[in-house]
Amino acid sequence: MTDNLIDSNKSQKYIVPIGPQHPALKEPGHFEFTVEGEIVVDASIRLGYVHRGVEKAAESRTWTQVLYLVERVCGICSHAHGTAFIQNAEALAGIEIPPRAKVIRAIAGEIERLHSHLLWLGVAAHEGGFDAMFMYSWRDREIVMDILENFFGNRVNYSVNIPGGVKEDITPEFAEQLRIKLDFLEKRLKHYLDVVNDDVTFRARTVNIGTLGKEEMTRLGATGPTARSAGITRDIRVDRPYSGFDIYPINMILDDHGDLNARFVVRLKECFESIRYIRDVLEKIPEGELSVKFPRKIPAGESMSSVEAPRGELFYFVRSNGTENPDRVKVRTASLCNWGTIVSAVAKGHKLADMPMILAGIDPCFSCNDRMVNIVGKEKNAQLWTWEQLRKYGINYHAMQEGFNVSDCGIEQLREEK
Amino acid sequence: MKLIGMIQDVLSSMFKKTATISYPLKPSPPPERYHGRLDYNAAKCTGCMMCTRDCPAETIQIKVIDRKTKQFVMTYNIGECVYCKQCVFNCKFDALHMTNLMWESASDSKEGFQLYFGKKEHIDSLLKQKNEEPTA
Amino acid sequence: MTALHPLFALFIFPAGLFLILISFFFEWLDRKLIARFQNRQGPRFLQPFADIFKLLAKEEIVPIGVHRTLFMALPIFAFACVMTASLYVPFFGFKAAWHIRGDLIIAMYLLSAMTVCLGMAGTNSINRFAVVGATRTLTQLFAYEGPFMLALLMPALVAQSWTISSIADYASNHTWMIVTQPIGFIVAIIGLIGKLELPPFDAPEAEQEIVSGALSEYSGRGFGLFKIAKNVELVIGLALITVFYLGGIVNPLLFSIKMVVLLCVIALMQSTLTRLRIDQTVGLWWQAGAILSLAQLLIIILVRVR
Ligand code: SF4
Ligand code: SF4
Numbered sequence: 001m002t003d004n005l006i007d008s009n010k011s012q013k014y015i016v017p018i019g020p021q022h023p024a025l026k027e028p029g030h031f032e033f034t035v036e037g038e039i040v041v042d043a044s045i046r047l048g049y050v051h052r053g054v055e056k057a058a059e060s061r062t063w064t065q066v067l068y069l070v071e072r073v074c075g076i077c078s079h080a081h082g083t084a085f086i087q088n089a090e091a092l093a094g095i096e097i098p099p100r101a102k103v104i105r106a107i108a109g110e111i112e113r114l115h116s117h118l119l120w121l122g123v124a125a126h127e128g129g130f131d132a133m134f135m136y137s138w139r140d141r142e143i144v145m146d147i148l149e150n151f152f153g154n155r156v157n158y159s160v161n162i163p164g165g166v167k168e169d170i171t172p173e174f175a176e177q178l179r180i181k182l183d184f185l186e187k188r189l190k191h192y193l194d195v196v197n198d199d200v201t202f203r204a205r206t207v208n209i210g211t212l213g214k215e216e217m218t219r220l221g222a223t224g225p226t227a228r229s230a231g232i233t234r235d236i237r238v239d240r241p242y243s244g245f246d247i248y249p250i251n252m253i254l255d256d257h258g259d260l261n262a263r264f265v266v267r268l269k270e271c272f273e274s275i276r277y278i279r280d281v282l283e284k285i286p287e288g289e290l291s292v293k294f295p296r297k298i299p300a301g302e303s304m305s306s307v308e309a310p311r312g313e314l315f316y317f318v319r320s321n322g323t324e325n326p327d328r329v330k331v332r333t334a335s336l337c338n339w340g341t342i343v344s345a346v347a348k349g350h351k352l353a354d355m356p357m358i359l360a361g362i363d364p365c366f367s368c369n370d371r372m373v374n375i376v377g378k379e380k381n382a383q384l385w386t387w388e389q390l391r392k393y394g395i396n397y398h399a400m401q402e403g404f405n406v407s408d409c410g411i412e413q414l415r416e417e418k
Numbered sequence: 419m420k421l422i423g424m425i426q427d428v429l430s431s432m433f434k435k436t437a438t439i440s441y442p443l444k445p446s447p448p449p450e451r452y453h454g455r456l457d458y459n460a461a462k463c464t465g466c467m468m469c470t471r472d473c474p475a476e477t478i479q480i481k482v483i484d485r486k487t488k489q490f491v492m493t494y495n496i497g498e499c500v501y502c503k504q505c506v507f508n509c510k511f512d513a514l515h516m517t518n519l520m521w522e523s524a525s526d527s528k529e530g531f532q533l534y535f536g537k538k539e540h541i542d543s544l545l546k547q548k549n550e551e552p553t554a
Numbered sequence: 555m556t557a558l559h560p561l562f563a564l565f566i567f568p569a570g571l572f573l574i575l576i577s578f579f580f581e582w583l584d585r586k587l588i589a590r591f592q593n594r595q596g597p598r599f600l601q602p603f604a605d606i607f608k609l610l611a612k613e614e615i616v617p618i619g620v621h622r623t624l625f626m627a628l629p630i631f632a633f634a635c636v637m638t639a640s641l642y643v644p645f646f647g648f649k650a651a652w653h654i655r656g657d658l659i660i661a662m663y664l665l666s667a668m669t670v671c672l673g674m675a676g677t678n679s680i681n682r683f684a685v686v687g688a689t690r691t692l693t694q695l696f697a698y699e700g701p702f703m704l705a706l707l708m709p710a711l712v713a714q715s716w717t718i719s720s721i722a723d724y725a726s727n728h729t730w731m732i733v734t735q736p737i738g739f740i741v742a743i744i745g746l747i748g749k750l751e752l753p754p755f756d757a758p759e760a761e762q763e764i765v766s767g768a769l770s771e772y773s774g775r776g777f778g779l780f781k782i783a784k785n786v787e788l789v790i791g792l793a794l795i796t797v798f799y800l801g802g803i804v805n806p807l808l809f810s811i812k813m814v815v816l817l818c819v820i821a822l823m824q825s826t827l828t829r830l831r832i833d834q835t836v837g838l839w840w841q842a843g844a845i846l847s848l849a850q851l852l853i854i855i856l857v858r859v860r
Pocket of ligand 1: 456472473474475476477478494498499500501502503504505506
């Protein structure tokens, strides 16, 4: 009797599931942590709960409509998505947008980075049970939200871009307002940096937690602040400067510890850099038009562009076939690149209590995550299926379930005829 | 004090006003550039339909009743609209404007968000048509 | 207070109904203070009352696979434990409703029994979060229990009595023990936070990892009772520390003020510190807490011997 219950030879797996509905994750994702006591010995991840078919939907919309569609891939880095897409469209159409528009795009991107990093700071602190930081940083994030609302008309999907330029101008009065708000924000951010660097209990939860070295990070293909926290020099704004950053360059922030604390520090320092950048650029926005005319039809061709979203490199591939609609839009988001660092490297050996903070450490965005991935590995258990194969498999599978022979009903012919 | 980083904020907030805005009691007016309800000026409209072509929510519609005398009915659903302002940029005749009104909209049905701009009799006839459609 | 009928004392005042109502007030104050510390508005005055009222009115769901009787009985038992413990504690400047020799030990064990109930409730429900939570609850119990107990026993040593009432008498007639035994006071107040599983020692119910810890499966009445028990425990803990360390039994107003000041300190710690991992909690208690309280004990003994 007892033999059935307790098999001493086989160590029993004890799996703690987190998600898709869980207080730690306000977005749907499923994690399974195999624990021994408090130590996590294995981790696995399942994504795809919010797959919405954005890439497919893009194919049936006009170029302008797609701009607003991709903005809604992610609620936090909406400007980055819009910019990455529309840069492709503009490149395909052979349009050079006016310098003033470029710079305003860059400023909007940096404001977005501020808001995203402040949001993340709060969430990550909350995951560690540090609610005071959560409340204060979100209170201060409200200032950034107000800036966005005042300038661009919306709080979340602010749609700064329009094909061929930007919508709204940054007038001198707005620039003045912006400076005042940035001054306050900088003061607060300095304070948070002090807290992150000095607070005893906070340091106890972040220093030397989730450490990943430079080589490992490079191997797993981390991007964005996650990679920069381990000393990898990887920042699209610097490496391949796009709109605005080619006119006025921005500096890259690095740290070499690679642990959770370094991720806090890098993101906060990035905020300072963003503030500095906005301040500098406000002084010398080039004069000129806000937008140029954008054709309805775009010549056939293919284009790629990357944008440094707050979470890392955001990549868009667009193919046009000469019509009003894009032929193919492919999105690759930063969160997806960064998951590997957690699930396959960091998680094992850490305490269960550290998992929420480590998960939050890469600033995961779940709606960004639900893209299709092809895993091409040495093992043959990953396959590519064509639509036909998939259809045949489906028919066979259901036929088998129902218990009749497929060859009887001539489905093979049916398929061939089609 | 450095070792407990937040203590300064925490203590001083006891003597500060809360950051909470007691919203319905204290209305917070929308900023000037806020994207709210659309405004439509039939006198300027030409019925070119540019605005309807790029609307990502495909919610804005212009019914042409008489192009010469500028009789149009513009309908759109503020519940479907994503407030992107694309239609305003598409309109070359300055007939559409974005106001910062009606951002606190609430309704218990989709119809409650439907807005009509135009002459009253046209709207009524349009509505009548609509109501008769299912029976016909 | 001997004039009171024992049943009256048990059900209405100072234990029983009165205590529960007061505990709502303290819960509200705690939440409100934390909210203010975080620059928020916080709940309305009747919020805790409404919470409990709603919980008690709701259906209690008994999950499949648990020991049904145990599942139903544990909240009642936990509640009974704290209510019994409250009989021995002098609240708000009134003498304790009941006292026997050595009731300090009884009260403290009753409070621990309540925590053990929590742990059992967690292990009884087969939910994984609950089991991890229960493990943490019990681990934490072993961590803080020793130092906390020592911290409360030291006044007893000084007063040379194991009866709460006589310690209270002693405390009223001597200098405040917070002055003579500061370390004991600090250990006691941190121990109370640990006992109540409040931040930063809230690893047993860290919602980001294990939802609601040992109580994940509880709903309705059971959860409500556990909640009341915890609130009452908070009041008992505050009252004990006030009686022992802050000058014994005084008039009700002064006593309440002292308790509220203590609550402020606790709320301050709750809002400024990050949650510690369970291994850090245990380490902190066994390394710092135990040694500190032992040192304090040693000082007391040396002083007394001399
Ligand atoms: S604002 Fe955008 S969504 Fe709304 S009607 Fe205009 S184009 Fe359509
Ligand atoms: S684009 Fe302007 S002019 Fe043309 S139909 Fe729309 S509102 Fe009228």
